[in-house]
Amino acid sequence: MLNLSQNRIEGKVDINSLHSFSMLEDYRASKIFSSLLVILFFLLFIVMFLPWTQSIHSKGYVTTLQPSQRPQTVHSIIGGRIEEWFVHEGSFVKKGDTILFMSEIKEDYLDPQxxxxxxxxxxxxxxxxxxxxxxxxxxxxxxxxxxxxxxxxxxxxxxxxxxxxxxxxxxxxxxxxxxxxxxxxxxxxxxxxxxxxxxxxxxxxxxxxxxxxxxxxxxxxxxxxxxxxxxxxxxxxxxxxxxxxxxxxxxxxxxxxxxxxxxxxxxxxxxxxxxxxxxxxxxxxxxxLYYVTAPQDGYIIKTIRSGIGETVKEGAELISIMPTRYELAVAMYIRPMDLPLVSKGQDVQFIFDGWPSVAFSGWPNLSYGTFGGKVVAVDNFISENGQYRVLVVPDPQGEKWPVALRVGSGAFGMALLKDVPIWYELWRNFNGFPPDYYQTQFEKKNTHKALSIDK
Missing domain, CATH: 1.10.287.1700 (Helix Hairpins)
Incomplete structure (x- = not known):
């Protein structure tokens, strides 16, 4: 109740002996609430000084490190007519195995002798x-x-x-x-x-x-x-x-x-x-060349041409092959403003499609279900989507990437940067500042050594 009267009863009446007054005023709950506020504020103050790992988030996809290990399309070197197929979609072929047979259609080569x-x-x-x-x-x-x-x-x-x-x-x-x-x-x-x-x-x-x-x-x-x-x-x-x-x-x-x-x-x-x-x-x-053979070991993904008697031109696509041996990598794209923050050898954490995970970008050690990687290449020319491509391979010292991971799967990457206090990270985000760009003393020394060797 509001205490608006000028006549005070404190000291004249024993308020604690009256049940109605005890129902109107409870000083204990007020003290507990005040204590909780103080404790929460103290904990929040302490949390503000905990370390936070800055990161750059980007989406990408799983690919291979070597160009020869990526899915490829087999083309027809000469023009001809498809006469017989020796494989089907999903077939495993070795290098040199016959895929299909074509006959001649040009009049200059029709003579059997x-x-x-x-x-x-x-x-x-x-x-x-x-x-x-x-x-x-x-x-x-x-x-x-x-x-x-x-x-x-x-x-x-x-x-x-x-x-x-x-x-x-x-x-x-x-x-x-x-x-x-x-x-x-x-x-x-x-x-x-x-x-x-x-x-x-x-x-x-x-x-x-x-x-x-x-x-x-x-x-x-x-x-x-x-x-x-x-x-x-x-x-x-x-x-x-x-x-x-x-x-x-x-x-x-x-x-x-x-x-x-x-x-x-x-x-x-x-x-x-x-x-x-x-x-x-x-x-x-x-x-x-009438017999089209497999360029390497792999699986037939898709038969682009089908049927018997179909005529194909020179350079026409016939089938797609996925090599059996490959080294996985992730191609992720970053914004131009984040390009100076990424360098070779930088740590990256990934969340792959189909693998549940609990990720904390600021505390990567507490994350679960993420997989580590190392940056091996950064494009010097911007891609068609207006971003720069970064190629990341598995971290040899980290957890191995899933065996069932396939080329083309989606990946969400977090490039780990500098460790800063939480209050600094909040202040940076509120003001729209980019993450800090820095190099450790060890990296600077190695850079200077490399420059001196090049000279």
Whole structure:
């Protein structure tokens, strides 16, 4: 009741002996309530100073660490028509197992004897190359023989020229002797004529002397003709030498021209052989592509193409395979403002779909049903959803991830950051501040060491 009256009864009436007054006022409950408030406030004050682990929350999905371990789609390398299936969805296949068989649909490859006929073409062209090779060898032998014959002919012509030069020298000497004899005979005839005039010689002796003079003149003329004839022979020998050289030069040029023609034809044939061999190997490899095989061990997830007789194009998707061996990881996405807070080696706690858990992001040690991980990669380029992808692998020192966990399952991640008091965390959230970004002294030292090693 309200105590509004100015007349007080405290000290005048024993209130405790009156039951009505005891029902109106109970000082004991008031004291207990006050004590509870004090205790709660004290406990709240103490709780405010308890440590709290800051974290970044993000959703992700289970994937694999290696790209080769993720679900993959098998494509058709060539276009064809599906003729027979050897597997079904859920089948286990090993690397190299046949998945399906296709037949050819392109008109360039419909010939059933395509490989054998292409092989015959290759052999025919190889024989052509061999024949051109033999022709080149024969022309090389012919050129060698011509060079040898030319060398002998030229040497023979030079020797003949040398003989003629010696003959010219001999004829020159004979001419000089004839000139000398003619001069002597001329002088003898002149003396004989003087003596005849003086009556000392007879007419017969004079005529004999004149006859000798005429004979010496005839020998002189004959020697001159012989010398000129020898000089003409020298000119003819030189002309013959040039003729031999020109003749064999023409023959050699013709033989070399035929040789280079044969070489060109051989090179063309070799190029055609290489082209046909390449074509043959392409046909052979293509015939092996009619059977689509498994690229690795795994399970058939889905058959994208179905039925018999369906036509597929080059690069068309056929089936999806999930590898049997894989290393699990989680791909989670964080906001750009949280990117500086995440680094390699950072601890992350996960809650997987289907595994019940009781999680306390601020007190990870009290959480139940969560699994630890370590950050191994952070994308440097933003994803299509406007966030950055972070790849996390299982923590080797933590609890192992569930064996039944499958690729594609959902995951909720909590990246653990700095330990701060609860009052600071409440104050930060009330003001909308981001979590603290920091590095421990140990991490800073390692960073400086790595930078020094890189330099």
């Amino acid at each position: 395509l490989l054998s006929r292409t092989e015959d073409q290759v052999k025919a062209k190889e024989l052509t190359v061999e024949s051109y090779t033999n022709k080149v060898a024969a022309l090389n032998s012919q050129i060698g023989a011509l060079l040898k014959t030319k060398r002998l002919k030229v040497e023979q012509a030079k020797n003949y020229i040398q003989q003629i030069k010696f003959k010219i020298q001999s004829d020159s000497i004979d001419l000089q002797a004839a000139i000398t004899k003619n001069a002597i005979a001329q002088k003898q005839w002149e003396r004989m004529e003087l003596l005849y005039k003086d009556g000392l010689k007879s007419l017969t002796e004079l005529e004999t002397s004149k006859l000798k003079l005429q004979e010496s003149q005839a020998k002189k003329i004959s020697a001159e003709n012989k010398l000129l004839s020898s000089k003409n022979e020298l000119i003819n020998a030189k002309v013959e030498l040039l003729s031999v050289e020109n003749q064999y030069r023409d023959k050699l040029s013709k033989a070399e021209s035929e040789k280079y023609t044969a070489l060109s034809s051989r090179y063309d044939a070799e190029a055609m052989v290489t082209k046909l061999q390449n074509q043959y190997m392409n046909y052979s490899v293509r015939s092996g």
